[in-house]
Amino acid sequence: MTRGSLIVFEGCDKSGKSTQCKKLVEYLNNHGNQAEQWRFPERSTEIGKVINDYIEKKCELHDRAVHLLFSANRWELVPLMKEKLESGVTLVVDRYAFSGVAFTSAKGLDFEWCKSCDRELPTPDKVFYLDIPIDEASTRGDFGGERYEVSSFQKTVQEKFQQLQDDSWEIIDARNTIENIHKLLCESTLKIIENNKENPLKMTLF
Ligand code: NYM
Ligand code: MG
Numbered sequence: 125m126t127r128g129s130l131i132v133f134e135g136c137d138k139s140g141k142s143t144q145c146k147k148l149v150e151y152l153n154n155h156g157n158q159a160e161q162w163r164f165p166e167r168s169t170e171i172g173k174v175i176n177d178y179i180e181k182k183c184e185l186h187d188r189a190v191h192l193l194f195s196a197n198r199w200e201l202v203p204l205m206k207e208k209l210e211s212g213v214t215l216v217v218d219r220y221a222f223s224g225v226a227f228t229s230a231k232g233l234d235f236e237w238c239k240s241c242d243r244e245l246p247t248p249d250k251v252f253y254l255d256i257p258i259d260e261a262s263t264r265g266d267f268g269g270e271r272y273e274v275s276s277f278q279k280t281v282q283e284k285f286q287q288l289q290d291d292s293w294e295i296i297d298a299r300n301t302i303e304n305i306h307k308l309l310c311e312s313t314l315k316i317i318e319n320n321k322e323n324p325l326k327m328t329l330f
Contacts, residue, residue: 126321128158128214130205130246131313134222134285135254136278138264139298140305144254145218147306148313152214157317160208163218164198171197179270191228195221195241205246209325214317221245221329226284227272235287239330247326250316252309253289256298258282 131148133141145161152159167176171193177183178190185193198221208215221242229235258278267273272281289295294312296305 125210126212127323127325128209128212129249129313129317129320130209130215130217130325131316132217132220132222132248132251133254134219134226134251135298136256136258136261136282136285137270137273138261138267139254139256140302141218141254143302144252144305144309145216147302148309149216151306151310152216152313152317155314157214157314158212159214159216161218162201162205162215164220164223165194166197166201169197169200171200179272181271187228187231187233191224191233191238192241194224194228198224198242198245202246206325209246214313216313217248220248220251222251222285222288225288226281229284230277230280235284243330244327245329247328248292249320250312251293252312253285253293253295254298254305255295260299 133145135141142163145163149159149161165175165179166172174183174185175190175193175197178185205215221239224242225235225238229238258275261267261278262275272278296308298305
């Protein structure tokens with residue numbers, strides 16, 4: 125049995141992550157690879173429901189408390205994540221712990237403290253970062269509806285994302301067309317799946 129890959133998409137709000145995740149999963153499933161689209165926050169769990177109320181501005185929470193909830197929302201899904209990956213399913217994940225660190229540290233909380241609760245999560249095989257100037261993202265879709273969808277804040281989030289980037293990240297110009305980005309992602313992902321299928325999953329995030 126070969127394992128699936130853990131593919132993570134990161135970027136600011138309205139950078140096109142959800143659109144690309146969906147198209148990539150469809151492509152993989154049509155080309156002989158089992159794949160599922162995941163997202164964090166996963167709003168359907170009990171923890172996720174609280175996060176959803178917070179994001180939709182229906183309740184207020186302490187900044188550290190909500191950071192821990194976002195992290196707990198990942199940890200509660202780790203057993204299922206590992207089971208899927210080990211049974212050969214590739215997971216295409218719309219946001220992960222990098223969003224956790226970028227958004228909370230953008231509020232002024234300590235960067236290392238933000239990283240600490242996600243330490244030893246499954247390590248992504250690749251992070252695709254959809255890079256877009258905030259002034260362009262803010263004109264897309266319904267930007268501004270949810271908490272954090274404020275241009276000045278998103279600019280700080282983007283700086284925090286830049287601090288997290290390393291060699292395992294692929295930076296993608298999100299101003300390109302949907303189809304061009306999709307094509308590039310498909311090619312890259314097929315290679316990642318092939319290159320990692322015999323490698324054990326690492327649990328060494330941060
Ligand atoms: N977000 C997301 C966080 O603040 N911390 C996290 O750990 C994660 C995964 O949730 N503005 C923020 C970023 C988004 C918001 O996510 C909702 P999405 O992907 O827009 O539904
Ligand atoms: Mg959003």
